[in-house]
Amino acid sequence: MFPLQEKYNQLILRPKEQAKSAWGGKPSTPVQESSLTTELVSLILTEAVTSRASDIHIEPNKNFIRIRFRIDGKLYNVLEMIENNEVHLLARIKVLANIPTDAVSSRKSWDSRFSMMVLGQEFDFRIATFPILLGEKMAIRILNKNxxxxxxxxxxxxxxxxxxxxxxxxxxxxxxxxxxxxxxxxxxxxxxxxxxxxxxxxxxxxxxxxxxxxxxxxxxxxxxxxxxxxxxxxxxxxxxxxxxxxxxxxxxxxxxxxxxxxxxxxxxxxxxxxxxxxxxxxxxxxxxxxxxxxxxxxxxxxxxxxHLVPRICDKCRTPYTISADKFHAICEQFGISPTLFRDKSPKAEGDIHYLKVASENSTPSRDFTFYKGAGCDVCKGTGYLGMIxxxxxxxxxxxxxxxxxxxxxxxxxxxxxxxKGFQSMAVDALEKVKSGVIRFDDIYSVLLEKLR
Ligand SMILES: [Zn+2]
Missing domain, CATH: 3.40.50.300 (P-loop containing nucleotide triphosphate hydrolases)
Known part of the structure; x- marks a missing residue:
């Protein structure tokens, strides 16, 4: 789903392969660690930006370092790498963010940031380190300054x-x-x-x-x-x-x-x-x-x-049916009248994020259509594209x-x-669910929380 692991493997294996062709299979001198680390950091940041990640997590495990991206509000495993690279990876990012890299400093938590051009756009990277049992964890928040x-x-x-x-x-x-x-x-x-x-x-x-x-x-x-x-x-x-x-x-x-x-x-x-x-x-x-x-x-x-909710990917949006009874039960749970959702007329122009759907669901006895993303190349198989x-x-x-x-x-x-006409968040959410913008599953817990 995410190409980072493969790109990382290529990066790590590259010197040996290059050496093989150039030296007829003799072992090569290893690539300088510092330049490998620099390339690795740039690879991870670029990949995070192209994946629309909002956060990067670098987490020490017993035998490997796990890297996860938060994309459209959800965490995805994107890379597992061998342990001895971690020291360089974290150190390189700390250098960029002006955080001390000595052993004593790594036993406390730090907050810092740096700006960098990635793929022609300026991004802010907010770094937070946190000492945990197995080493040092790092979270990076990515902000597009555009x-x-x-x-x-x-x-x-x-x-x-x-x-x-x-x-x-x-x-x-x-x-x-x-x-x-x-x-x-x-x-x-x-x-x-x-x-x-x-x-x-x-x-x-x-x-x-x-x-x-x-x-x-x-x-x-x-x-x-x-x-x-x-x-x-x-x-x-x-x-x-x-x-x-x-x-x-x-x-x-x-x-x-x-x-x-x-x-x-x-x-x-x-x-x-x-x-x-x-x-x-x-x-x-x-x-x-x-x-x-x-x-x-x-x-x-x-x-x-x-609240922010992941948007269903336009390219792989798939309908599924929900019975009128179930829909009415949902409405009742959140204290809204199902009649609010009847007789959908086309929405006004100008709101590009609001989809127009056919005027279905006009009688309460009929089934209702909800949507989800099936997963495609555009959304890297997640079924989501952005947040709304x-x-x-x-x-x-x-x-x-x-x-x-x-x-x-x-x-x-x-x-x-x-x-006086106030519409609760549940109304807005269900309108967006029924228009195929968001998934009901993604909004359910948010709405439940509001009921408490
Ligand atoms: Zn898709």
């Missing part, structure tokens, strides 16, 4: 939620919170919004840790690199820069929450991210951080909760603000929101 990739039209919003978000972000003041798990695509969404709002007429200032994409026209501050200032004073400094729009990478504590919310009620549109399990759950998170209800009710413009977000978006309109102010529970606020 900000062209950040586009609000391409993150996977269906036309309805897209229009809703457009409405929220046109505000001059207020707070928009994006929540979801780590690796759930929050950063991409925030940058996509900033890029959408970026114009010569507005001053956008960001406070990030770290800056993941550089976008022309934005005043981006990497809090990591501002050693002399703590987060709170950097945040105060941001406010003195006459901003219209402020991005605060993450609200970390009650003090930064307080400043962010105050900024959002004094004529700034503030974007940030939080760890919350649902869009409505944002309110509770902010309350738990010590922000007063009336401030939240006044400040909160909208909240997004999102599943979303829930709530706009805090007058009556929802009042509900927040009046101390009613999250469940009640959500019920009220649903009455």
């Amino acid at each position: 900000s062209e990739l950040v586009d609000l039209k391409r993150i996977g919003l269906r036309p309805g939620p897209y229009a809703l978000l457009e409405q929220i972000i046109q505000r001059k003041s207020g707070l928009l919170v994006v929540s979801g798990p780590t690796g759930g695509g929050k950063t991409t969404t925030l940058y996509s919004i900033l890029k959408r709002l970026n114009a010569p007429t507005v001053n956008i200032v960001t406070l990030e840790n770290p800056v993941e994409y550089q976008i022309d026209g934005l005043n981006q501050c990497d809090i990591n690199k501002k050693v002399s200032e703590d987060f709170t004073s950097a945040l105060r400094a941001t406010l003195r820069q006459d901003p219209d729009i402020i991005l605060i990478g993450e609200i970390r504590d009650s003090e930064s929450a307080e400043i962010a919310l105050r900024a959002s009620i004094t004529g700034h549109f503030v974007l940030t991210s939080l760890h919350a399990n649902s869009a409505i759950g944002t309110v509770m998170r902010l309350i738990n951080m010590g922000v007063e209800r009336h401030v939240i009710a006044y400040a909160l413009a909208g909240a997004i909760c999102q 977000g599943v979303f829930e978006i709530v706009q805090f309109t007058e009556d929802l603000r009042e509900a927040v102010l009046n101390n009613i529970s999250s469940a009640e606020v959500e019920a009220l929101a649903v009455k």
Whole structure:
């Protein structure tokens, strides 16, 4: 499935074979280890990039080193190599990332990064080492710095939620919170919004840790690199820069929450991210951080909760049937009405990630069609090609603000929101399942988690 093992074998065997032809089978002088290691590192990084991997794991085992790639959210074994190469492999990557390579240093964990051009594009590699029983483990996060990739039209919003978000972000003041798990695509969404709002007429200032994409026209501050200032004073400094729009990478504590919310009620549109399990759950998170209800009710413009799910490969998408009974049971489990999915009309143009399907499934008694990827050359047999977000978006309109102010529970606020047209993540996910964009199996555990 992945050619790395074969390429590695060729790389390791190459000197002997070359020598054979040149020297008539006599043993050759081994290739210089350092150059072999350099080639190996470049081979692994290039292969990771071509496989669209988001992470590389280098793991010591008893007799070999295992290398795994995380592709479209799932881990795949891509290489097992003999032990004595490990030392050089890790050492070479550590040199690139300015991490000490001596024995004492390898007994503690390190965080670092380096940038490198791979196949003509600039990538950031974030290195984290971790001493384990059998040696040293390394995880490498790969970030494509090409900000062209950040586009609000391409993150996977269906036309309805897209229009809703457009409405929220046109505000001059207020707070928009994006929540979801780590690796759930929050950063991409925030940058996509900033890029959408970026114009010569507005001053956008960001406070990030770290800056993941550089976008022309934005005043981006990497809090990591501002050693002399703590987060709170950097945040105060941001406010003195006459901003219209402020991005605060993450609200970390009650003090930064307080400043962010105050900024959002004094004529700034503030974007940030939080760890919350649902869009409505944002309110509770902010309350738990010590922000007063009336401030939240006044400040909160909208909240997004999102997860990333692997997309089914377009080239090998295969339908399978699910009975109407089972589909209804699924809908019931997640508290949605199956009638939402009847009479599918063609979707609006413009959302290139949303597939149009024939108007099937119009009567509840008929079977439903779900999809999966069978595996092909394009997706390297995985059945997936890329990731897509599943979303829930709530706009805090007058009556929802009042509900927040009046101390009613999250469940009640959500019920009220649903009455006003709020669609839960389950609705968005099932829409995407039924359109053949994602697999039901990949979303099921995400939705179950939200039920808890
Ligand atoms: Zn495929």
